[in-house]
Amino acid sequence: MLGALTLLLVFQLIGEVLAQLFALPIPGPVIGMALLFAALALRGGPSPELRDTAQNLLQHLSLLFVPAGVGVMLHFNRIGDEWLPLAASLVGSTVLTIAVTALVLRALARRAEGGK
Amino acid sequence: MRTPAQLAEIWVYLSASPLLGLTVTLLAYQGAWWLYRRAHFHPLANPVMLAVAVLVLLLQLTGTPYQTYFDGAQFVHFLLGPATVALAIPLYTQLPKLRAMAFPLLAALVAGSLTATVSAVAIGKLFGASEASLLSLAPKSVTTPIAMGIAERIGGLPSLTAVLVISTGILGAIGARFIYQALGIADHAVRGFAVGVASHGIGTARAFQVSEQAGAFSGLAMGLNALLTALLVPLLIPFLKNWL
Numbered sequence: 054m055l056g057a058l059t060l061l062l063v064f065q066l067i068g069e070v071l072a073q074l075f076a077l078p079i080p081g082p083v084i085g086m087a088l089l090f091a092a093l094a095l096r097g098g099p100s101p102e103l104r105d106t107a108q109n110l111l112q113h114l115s116l117l118f119v120p121a122g123v124g125v126m127l128h129f130n131r132i133g134d135e136w137l138p139l140a141a142s143l144v145g146s147t148v149l150t151i152a153v154t155a156l157v158l159r160a161l162a163r164r165a166e167g168g169k
Numbered sequence: 170m171r172t173p174a175q176l177a178e179i180w181v182y183l184s185a186s187p188l189l190g191l192t193v194t195l196l197a198y199q200g201a202w203w204l205y206r207r208a209h210f211h212p213l214a215n216p217v218m219l220a221v222a223v224l225v226l227l228l229q230l231t232g233t234p235y236q237t238y239f240d241g242a243q244f245v246h247f248l249l250g251p252a253t254v255a256l257a258i259p260l261y262t263q264l265p266k267l268r269a270m271a272f273p274l275l276a277a278l279v280a281g282s283l284t285a286t287v288s289a290v291a292i293g294k295l296f297g298a299s300e301a302s303l304l305s306l307a308p309k310s311v312t313t314p315i316a317m318g319i320a321e322r323i324g325g326l327p328s329l330t331a332v333l334v335i336s337t338g339i340l341g342a343i344g345a346r347f348i349y350q351a352l353g354i355a356d357h358a359v360r361g362f363a364v365g366v367a368s369h370g371i372g373t374a375r376a377f378q379v380s381e382q383a384g385a386f387s388g389l390a391m392g393l394n395a396l397l398t399a400l401l402v403p404l405l406i407p408f409l410k411n412w413l
Contacts, residue, residue: 081250116195125225138297162273
C-alpha cells in the first residue's frame with residue numbers, strides 16, 4: 054500500500070516536472086499516467102500490491118471530485134443569469150459527444166474486425 | 170452540559186480547522202454512496218451530484234465560505250493526482266484490446282473531441298449565451314485543470330469553466346446509459362471510451378462502477394482528449410468566431 058502510493062506520487066512528480074520544464078499543455082498527472090503505462094508495458098505488468106492500491110483508489114474516484122464540485126456555489130449568480138443557454142449547451146453537447154464517439158468507434162471497430 | 174455560548178465557541182473552533190471540512194465531505198459521500206447502492210447503482214443516483222448537493226446546502230445554511238470548507242476538503246482533492254496516475258494500471262490490463270482497436274479509437278477520439286467543442290459553442294450561441302460564456306463552454310469536456318488553462322488562453326472565464334466541466338461530467342455519468350440503450354451499444358470498451366471523451370474523470374468514475382474494462386477505456390479517452398482538446402480548441406476558436 055505505502056510502496057504503491059509512493060510509486061504513484063513519484064510518477065506524478067516526474068509528470069509535473071516534465072510539464073513545467075517543457076511548458077506542456079497537459080497536466081502532470083496525465084503525463085505520469087502515460088509514463089507509468091509505458092513502464093508497466095516494459096516491465097510486464099503491475100505488482101499485486103500496485104494493482105490492489107490502484108483498485109482501491111479508483112473504486113472511489115467519484116469522491117475525489119466532490120470538493121471541486123462544491124465550488125459550484127461560488128457561481129450561482131453568473132449561472133442564474135444565463136442558465137438556459139448554458140444548460141442547453143451542456144445537455145445537448147454531452148449527448149451528442151457520447152453518441153458520435155460511440156457510433157464512430159462501433160462502426161470502425163466492426164469494420165476492423167470484419168476485415169481480418 | 171454546555172451552555173449555548175460554549176457550544177458556539179466549539180463551533181467557532183471547529184469551523185476554523187480542516188477537520189470539519191474533511192469529515193463532512195467523507196460523511197456526505199458515504200451517505201450518497203449508501204443511496205446509490207440502494208438504488209442498485211442507477212445512474213440517476215449519481216454520488217458526486219448527491220454529495221455536492223448536500224454539502225452546498227450545508228455550507229449555505231451555516232454561512233460557511235467555500236474557502237473555509239476547501240481548507241479541509243483539499244486533502245481529498247489532492248488524491249485526484251495519484252488516482253489519475255493509477256489509471257495506467259487498468260489500462261495496462263486492456264493492452265491487447267487496445268492494440269486491436271488503436272485506429273478506431275483515435276478516429277473516434279477526433280470525431281468526439283470536435284463534436285464536444287463545436288456543438289457546445291453552437292448550441293450556446295443558438296440560445297443566446299454571451300461571448301465570455303461561449304468561450305468558457307468550448308473546453309468543457311476535458312479534465313478541470315486543462316479546461317481552465319484553455320479557457321484562460323482563449324479569453325473565457327476559467328472559474329466558470331470549472332463549474333461547466335463538473336456539470337458536464339455529472340451529466341455524462343447520468344445520461345450515458347440511456348444514450349447507449351437508445352443506440353443499442355453494448356461493448357463496454359466502446360461505452361467507456363465515449364463517456365471518457367465527453368465527461369472526463371467523473372464519467373470515468375462512473376465507468377469503473379460499471380466494469381473495469383469500461384473504466385480503463387474511459388480513463389484512456391479522458392487522457393487522450395485532454396491532449397487533443399488542448400491542441401485543438403485554440404486553433405478552432407477563430408474559425409468558430411467567424412462562422413457564428
